[in-house]
Amino acid sequence: MKQRIITAVVAAAIFLPIIIFGETPFIILMYLIASISLYEALKMRGQWIFTIPGLLSLALLWVFLIPTDAIGIIADFGYSKIEMAFLAVLLFLTYTVATKNRYTFDDVAFALLSILYVGIGFYYFMEIRLDEGVQFVFYALFIIWATDSGAYFIGRAMGKKKLWPEISPNKTIEGFVGGIMCAIVVGVIMTFFTDLDMSIPKLIIVTGILSVFGQVGDLVESALKRHYKVKDSGHLLPGHGGMLDRFDSLLFVLPLLHFLL
Numbered sequence: 138m139k140q141r142i143i144t145a146v147v148a149a150a151i152f153l154p155i156i157i158f159g160e161t162p163f164i165i166l167m168y169l170i171a172s173i174s175l176y177e178a179l180k181m182r183g184q185w186i187f188t189i190p191g192l193l194s195l196a197l198l199w200v201f202l203i204p205t206d207a208i209g210i211i212a213d214f215g216y217s218k219i220e221m222a223f224l225a226v227l228l229f230l231t232y233t234v235a236t237k238n239r240y241t242f243d244d245v246a247f248a249l250l251s252i253l254y255v256g257i258g259f260y261y262f263m264e265i266r267l268d269e270g271v272q273f274v275f276y277a278l279f280i281i282w283a284t285d286s287g288a289y290f291i292g293r294a295m296g297k298k299k300l301w302p303e304i305s306p307n308k309t310i311e312g313f314v315g316g317i318m319c320a321i322v323v324g325v326i327m328t329f330f331t332d333l334d335m336s337i338p339k340l341i342i343v344t345g346i347l348s349v350f351g352q353v354g355d356l357v358e359s360a361l362k363r364h365y366k367v368k369d370s371g372h373l374l375p376g377h378g379g380m381l382d383r384f385d386s387l388l389f390v391l392p393l394l395h396f397l398l
Contacts, residue, residue: 156274163263179194194251285386287318291312291314292308
């Protein structure tokens with residue numbers, strides 16, 4: 138527990154000022170975290186980033202992450218993100234032939250899905266921060282923290298019915314519901330301190346949806362780790378695991394928040 142707290146404090150001291158400042162340092166931070174997350178996802182399957190398909194995956198992720206305001210970077214070359222993705226798919230499939238199927242169609246599918254899994258979340262992290270404002274980023278973060286804390290403490294105190302034991306044996310239905318309730322309380326409290334531009338009824342509905350899918354995001358990564366028989370996605374954050382372990386809920390919450398605003 139002590140190690141987890143120290144890591145959380147140090148990470149917050151580094152990340153939060155950059156998130157608040159925004160602009161280029163924030164974009165660089167998002168690219169860095171997304172790249173590490175992709176590395177961790179590929180590594181779970183035994184795919185390495187410093188290979189031809191690994192570097193191609195990284196390049197496609199970087200294209201995918203280009204913010205809307207900077208889309209002219211590739212538009213000036215006469216291409217769109219979709220066209221770049223199509224080209225990457227062709228190169229991936231060509232590589233399966235070049236390696237005589239040592240790199241398989243399944244490997245291509247996993248790499249592409251990993252790019253989308255990581256890329257969608259961090260793309261909307263940037264879009265929300267740059268377009269909607271920092272208050273919505275903190276809203277998402279507080280909702281996730283409240284959900285996790287509520288689910289943990291209420292689950293420990295009252296939990297009896299297992300939520301999804303095949304995926305995450307310690308989670309309970311009582312904790313799942315408790316996490317949603319805590320998130321809604323925190324969301325309502327935030328309206329007194331920041332302008333979220335939402336009515337209370339809408340805020341309650343949006344917060345409830347985000348809390349549910351934040352927990353789903355956590356279960357998705359748990360399922361991925363269980364399938365590939367790894368405890369954590371990485372070891373970069375002592376006491377917390379890897380970047381994917383810390384951002385799994387945000388990968389679901391931020392795209393949904395963008396669509397619900």
